[in-house]
Amino acid sequence: MTSPMKADQLFLASDAALRSVIDRIEPDDLHKPVPASWSSIDDPTVLDLLRSHAYDEAWVPGVLAGASVVDGDELRDTDLLGADPIAAYDALNEAATALVRAGVDPASTFRFQYGDYSADEGLSHLALYRAFQAWMIAKHLGIPFRLSPELIAGLNQWVLPHAEEWRAFGVFPPEIEPPVGADDETRLLCAVGYWVP
Structure with a gap:
């Protein structure tokens, strides 16, 4: 019998799954349109989606520290991708991964725009977004990808x-x-x- 997946493990597996897809996006794919429902901006592209994921990764240190966008959001107006969007995303992904691997205080509170949550709940929220986006981006661009059995079990659990x-x-x-x-x-x-x- 498989032991339950911890919330931090679910986050790490989901984050790795998303990166595995993003790292296979070709430069010519960046300006392809994505479904409007995937973004809050008009006529979103793959690059816009990548900007959103880069922002999400860049906020992980703040979330783990108990920060919230209501305290200030300098990241929103920052160019996080620069001239090499995939490499820039990877660097932000690596920083977020390292922090979660170093340990998340189970008593901490994650302060999202839509409410405050325990560390486990917060990590599961971050994970579900990444995991399902990995599948949808891959499907949209024709990138071979499957959710791993471990990730499927964790998503079924959380x-x-x-x-x-x-x-x-x-x-x-x-x-x-x-x-x-x-x-x-x-x-x-x-x-x-x-x-x-």
Whole structure:
């Protein structure tokens, strides 16, 4: 029997999955459009999405320290990607990974724009965004990718019990009926409404 995945392990696995996809984005892909639902800006591109993920990685140190955007958000107006967007993202990813690997205080509070959460809940929120974005970006660009069995198990543990609650908040689209004979990855993606044939 597989032991439960800890929240920090889920974050690290999800973050690594997203990086594995981002590192295979070709320069010509950066200006391709992505679905409008993936971004709050008009006519978003892959580069815009990468900017969003770079920002999310850059905020991890602040989140772990109990900071919030309400305290100030210098990162929002900062060019985090520069001339080499993938390398810049990788550097931010490495910094976030190192901090989480060094240990997260379980008694800390993560202060997100939508509320305050315990460290475990906060890490699971950060993880679900990364994991499902990894799959969606790969699918969108035709990059070969599958969620690992360990990551699927962790998402089933940490995310699925809250899927309906988060769906009510608009985080997930409607659930999809899985096809006959669906594998574990497909069933998970259908449960959160992201699966695309």
